[in-house]
Amino acid sequence: MKEKIQEKFKVLFGVPCDVYASAGRINLIGEHTDYNGGYVLPGAIDKGIMAGIAPNGTDLVKVFSIDYNEYAQFGLEEEDKPEQQWARYIFGVCRETIKRGGTVKGFNAVFCGDVPLGAGLSSSAALESTFAFALNDIFGNGFDLFELARIGQSTEHNYCGVKCGIMDQFASCFGKAGYLIRLNCKTLEYQYFPFNYEGYKMVLVDTCVKHELASSAYNKRRESCENALAAIRKRHPDTETLSDAKRIWLEEVKAEIPSEDYLRAEHVIGEVQRVLDLCDALERKDFETVGELMYQTHFSLSRLYEVSCEELDFLNKVARKCDVTGSRVMGGGFGGCTINLVKEELYDQFIRTAIDLYAKKFGRAPKIYDIVSSDGARKL
Numbered sequence: 001m002k003e004k005i006q007e008k009f010k011v012l013f014g015v016p017c018d019v020y021a022s023a024g025r026i027n028l029i030g031e032h033t034d035y036n037g038g039y040v041l042p043g044a045i046d047k048g049i050m051a052g053i054a055p056n057g058t059d060l061v062k063v064f065s066i067d068y069n070e071y072a073q074f075g076l077e078e079e080d081k082p083e084q085q086w087a088r089y090i091f092g093v094c095r096e097t098i099k100r101g102g103t104v105k106g107f108n109a110v111f112c113g114d115v116p117l118g119a120g121l122s123s124s125a126a127l128e129s130t131f132a133f134a135l136n137d138i139f140g141n142g143f144d145l146f147e148l149a150r151i152g153q154s155t156e157h158n159y160c161g162v163k164c165g166i167m168d169q170f171a172s173c174f175g176k177a178g179y180l181i182r183l184n185c186k187t188l189e190y191q192y193f194p195f196n197y198e199g200y201k202m203v204l205v206d207t208c209v210k211h212e213l214a215s216s217a218y219n220k221r222r223e224s225c226e227n228a229l230a231a232i233r234k235r236h237p238d239t240e241t242l243s244d245a246k247r248i249w250l251e252e253v254k255a256e257i258p259s260e261d262y263l264r265a266e267h268v269i270g271e272v273q274r275v276l277d278l279c280d281a282l283e284r285k286d287f288e289t290v291g292e293l294m295y296q297t298h299f300s301l302s303r304l305y306e307v308s309c310e311e312l313d314f315l316n317k318v319a320r321k322c323d324v325t326g327s328r329v330m331g332g333g334f335g336g337c338t339i340n341l342v343k344e345e346l347y348d349q350f351i352r353t354a355i356d357l358y359a360k361k362f363g364r365a366p367k368i369y370d371i372v373s374s375d376g377a378r379k380l
Helices: 002-013 085-099 123-138 145-159 167-174 216-235 247-252 259-284 287-303 310-321 344-362
Strands: 018-027 042-055 061-065 070-074 107-113 179-184 190-194 200-206 326-330 337-343 367-370
Touching: 002 018, 002 042, 002 061, 002 107, 018 123, 018 167, 042 123, 042 167, 061 085, 070 085, 085 123, 085 145, 107 123, 123 145, 123 167, 145 167, 167 179, 179 259, 190 259, 200 344, 216 247, 216 259, 247 259, 259 287, 287 310, 287 326, 287 337, 310 326, 310 337, 310 344, 337 344
Parallel strands: 061 107
Antiparallel strands: 018 042, 042 107, 042 179, 061 070, 179 190, 200 337, 200 367, 326 337
């Protein structure tokens, strides 16, 4: 990818460029807890976004996307927002950097990636983190990684219509090969956990059903969580986030909120505890418990939060039948992948079975992605 970017940059702009990269991410557990102030457990992977960038001495940004085979050009004022959706991520990073007092001047860029789109691996956060890191480096703004992650999150909120939490951008910025990161999304305190799963493989099975996080379904669930929190606060006013709430407090307001809001909150409160339990199991290298907690999360996401789909539930059941240690829907839901923790000796049989049964049921084969841990945002 790096050579392809450098060659295209030279053809388009006639000068050399610096190359930056950031990673897509997996999340082993902790889904829809980030925007509720809870814990998540993501890690960076070896699929991401790479960009060649160089200042151009003007007030214009000129960007070419190799993957879309499209060119975009825009200024740096609010009214210069580009038409292309992919270009709005880059424009948003520029604007959010400027809002924080950072310098951004005109630049040329060429980028591409190998994060499978729609698979729940957060290609958008990888794109935001690549450009946030690069602009911070090129223009000497001195923002730390926390602020770069916030720049990416604010880009989603203000320019892409997704009220996401901080997890995806945090993982893309802070990722470290061989580790997962337990992040408290309320305090931004974090801890690296070695992820040495010797004897096992991590694999994603992609339904090839594309989820769209900007859809009303995602934001509606966030509203449900806010409604449940508001009801709990009437009795327990010091409750800052839904993840701070106790299960018994939710029971107190069950009759006062819609059943849908209750179920969403029940998932969040249970999921926060599962993250902590899974981290304890990781430290003991108790992968059977890790796997069982993954299955519990899938059930909760499917039945309580209702972000699964027929294809994801099918793959989860296939994993159970194949004695896969752990399996669950990963990402925002509504399609995408299951993430699976599989004993090495069962891996080949599981993949064959999953492909065969899924193709018979849905008329197409799922895609398979083996997981390799990687570093986050960086200059190459």
